[in-house]
Amino acid sequence: RLPIKWMSPESINFRRFTxxxxxxxxxxxxxxxxxxGKQPFFWLENKDVIGVLERxxxxxxxxxxxxxxYTLMTRCWDYDPSERPKFKDL
Known part of the structure; x- marks a missing residue:
């Protein structure tokens, strides 16, 4: 099983890991x-996560x-992977 609730949209949709x-x-x-220690998206089932992220x-x-x-975290969650910060900048 994949850790869907931790994964980026491109990883969920296309199994693209970068x-x-x-x-x-x-x-x-x-x-x-x-x-x-809360689980991310604990209120959702795995199948519903991608719809929430795409919204x-x-x-x-x-x-x-x-x-x-939190602002930094939301930048890391940009839908467009090229807009996310690089590790060296974190």
């Missing part, structure tokens, strides 16, 4: 840490997450 999709997953891991919805800001860090 450093840009790794940046996406890195931000999901940051979200998990800042949410004290532009993203994981909500964890309560204790500094706004500047």
């Amino acid at each position: 450093t840009a999709s790794d940046v996406w997953m890195f931000a999901v891991c940051m979200w998990e840490i800042l949410s004290y 532009g919805d993203r994981l909500p800001k964890p309560d204790l997450c500094p706004p500047i860090l």
Whole structure:
């Protein structure tokens, strides 16, 4: 099984895995840490995640997450992989 709730849209749709999709997953891991271990998209079934992402919805800001860090996370979740930050810039 694939970890759908951690995956980028291009990884879900086309099984395309790149450093840009790794940046996406890195931000999901940051979200998990800042949410004290909550599972991303715990309220959704795997089959519903891609529709939510394609609609532009993203994981909500964890309560204790500094706004500047959440802004960085949302940049990592840009639908366009080329618009996501590079690891060297994180």
